[in-house]
Amino acid sequence: MLTKKQLQLLEFIHKRLQRDGVPPSFDEMKVELDLRSKSGIHRLITALEERGFIRRLPHRARAIEIIRLPESLGGVLEPQAFAPTVIDGGRPQPAAAAADPVRHAAVELPVMGRIAAGVPIEAISQVSHQVVVPGGMIAPNGQHFALEVKGDSMIEAGINDGDIVVIRETGAADNGDIVVALVEGHEATLKRYQRQGSMIALEAANPAYETRRYPEDQVQIQGQLVGLIRTY
Structure with a gap:
């Protein structure tokens, strides 16, 4: 009990x-x-x-x-058999979408370089290679891309150095979302989003990193985490 x-x-x-x-x-x-x-x-x-x-x-x-x-x-x-981890994020999909074979076909996404899960790094804009992801991660009407994680500031959210994160392009976020944020127009980082009045807090998921706060006009949301791929 x-x-x-x-x-x-x-x-x-x-x-x-x-x-x-x-x-x-x-x-x-x-x-x-x-x-x-x-x-x-x-x-x-x-x-x-x-x-x-x-x-x-x-x-x-x-x-x-x-x-x-x-x-x-x-x-x-039921316990799952061992396999490379593919973690779906976002909200559960409706039953009709789950039954659609096209919805779950594999999709190729561009990997736009690396994203910092630590201190911000230079903004990402160049495609480095392609990665195949399950179609179930992808919203039917959205644009998506992938990034390779660099750093360990999001480890308590299950995001490790070297993971591939799947990002849905969006310019908006709700408190608690894990987002790709462009800071001061030139640095990109992967953090948890929190609005605090006129300030935006970008929170790490590792106590070794402090929460960084910026005026709202210095933070541009570029996408929201919807999935994660890890290879062993």
């Missing part, structure tokens, strides 16, 4: 994995459960792992996989 806090945390992780394809950061868990420190989250994570509800994946910073759910959250999940 799970405690109320354990169940609340498991449900939060499950919902974020369904929505974004990656688990929430420890900071997000702390805020969701209204705890004062990350140590409480560590204890809850350990308890869930000991009870066989989750598994922490090796060699991936704080990456979490749900193994099973209590009946109140839908019951047992």
Whole structure:
């Protein structure tokens, strides 16, 4: 039997994995459960792992996989066979789209160089190569491109150095979205977006990096994370 806090945390992780394809950061868990420190989250994570509800994946910073759910959250999940990881982000697709074979055909996207998951680097504008991604990642009416991640500032969001991120082109973002942001007209970075009045905060998912804040006219959103591809 799970405690109320354990169940609340498991449900939060499950919902974020369904929505974004990656688990929430420890900071997000702390805020969701209204705890004062990350140590409480560590204890809850350990308890869930000991009870066989989750598994922490090796060699991936704080990456979490749900193994099973209590009946109140839908019951047992079937384990997946090992395969190169392809993580779908964004909102769940409607059932009609899932049944469309064209929708799930593989798609080639241009890899527009590297994007900094650390301090900003020079803006990306040159195609370096092509990458094949599942059609299910791609919105039917959107424009998409891919970037290779450089740096470790987003590791608590499950985004590692060397990963390929799939980006849907957009000039708008909601709080909490992971975006490609062009800073001061010439530097691009991959961060979590938060609007704070007339300022834009670009948040890392690694406590080693500080949140950077800019006047809104110095930040241009170029795209939103919708998927991630990792090879081993």
